[in-house]
Amino acid sequence: MGPTPPGQTKERVFRFVQQRIVAGMPPTVREVQRAMGFSAVQTAMQHLETLVAEGRLVKTSGKARGYSLPGVGPTVLVPLLGRVQAGDFTTAIQQHEGTLPIQVRSEDREYFALRVQGESMEGVGIMPGDIVVVQRQATANSGDIVVALVDDEATIKRLRLRHGRVELHPENQQFAILRPDPQSVTILGKVIEVRRFLDATPPWLADLSAD
């Protein structure tokens, strides 16, 4: 029962704890003990304390399974919306057709996801069937790719602001630039991520909420 070389056990502990945290169920100290084959709880405790002192783990004292990884943003369930129509955004959220776990920077913001249906953004690799993750905001910068409501339909385009007027540019020459009347355009949010599943669609995109 001699010690292993310095640093080796600590790394094994870190990898085990990290994987468990990422998998969604941080381990108890005794689970670390058992997984590492230690005889004493204190051995696991000690390595965990070292990792905390090094800043590689964060601990909530006195709480079961209280270790977490620093700098990893929270995961939230983002609703995948079906149809989005004018004045009906809240209903679209409630009637989402699935959910997408997304690591975000801030839980203070609202997000939603849409499935891309047209070919107007293919020039930048946003293809039909892709899923765009959208941060909810009513304004955006010129050049951002946004989801906007025009008349009665949601559309994904690149925003251009010309003298304060909204232009919605496609990224495909076969589509025209939209210059909607200001009264008939609403920006719903900014596209922050694009995802494409080449294997089968994951099961968690099915609705996990009560209907």
Add this chain to the structure above:
Amino acid sequence: MGPTPPGQTKERVFRFVQQRIVAGMPPTVREVQRAMGFSAVQTAMQHLETLVAEGRLVKTSGKARGYSLPGVGPTVLVPLLGRVQAGDFTTAIQQHEGTLPIQVRSEDREYFALRVQGESMEGVGIMPGDIVVVQRQATANSGDIVVALVDDEATIKRLRLRHGRVELHPENQQFAILRPDPQSVTILGKVIEVRRFLDATPPWLADLSAD
């Protein structure tokens, strides 16, 4: 302290627990109690039991924070590899330049991620800078998009099998079909997901492991 209408509190409990589970730290029963404003632990317990009976939560009895969501695959940390060269795959795994939390179907499989560097797959919306998630496997079906080692370089192409011989097709007319000698081609895996971050690159793509 009259009861709320049937079903309302249960839904609030489910949403709270679901969000906490997705965020990576399932709640204790007393945390549910406090979050809902109940005076008694047993109230929280009862709603949780009902949700378990309905199959919407799964419980590990006797363990702290033992509730989980059914049908949600595990999350694993997928290494984002830099250079991949022949005969050096294990080293590339160890020297990954970041990690990506990915929901997968099975922890029994191995995954890695690569940053796309060429334009040969732009026809199907796989753009330079995208990140592809790859399921590790040595064979694939004709038509799959794969990561293959050719001579000494990893490349992302669509696999075509002609009379048992490997062809690697680009999805961009400006690139040529590769018909490598069988001795000089190795399939590393199948691309299962494409991700693009339009906001800044998330911090967790930085290396969380020890160097």
Add this chain to the structure above:
DNA sequence: AAGCGTACCAGACAAATGTCTGTCACGTCA
């Protein structure tokens, strides 16, 4: 009115879990 189902409360107990003190073993360095 009685029964049932759901939403709540109060209190207590058992086990899991966090935490601490004390100790030994080994390798390295001055």
Add this chain to the structure above:
DNA sequence: TGACGTGACAGACATTTGTCTGGTACGCTT
């Protein structure tokens, strides 16, 4: 050789956490 740092063990205690029994309140149905 002694000191130090890291890796280990043993044991005990305090607190958190899961779980249970017993009870009330309300609305609906027969």
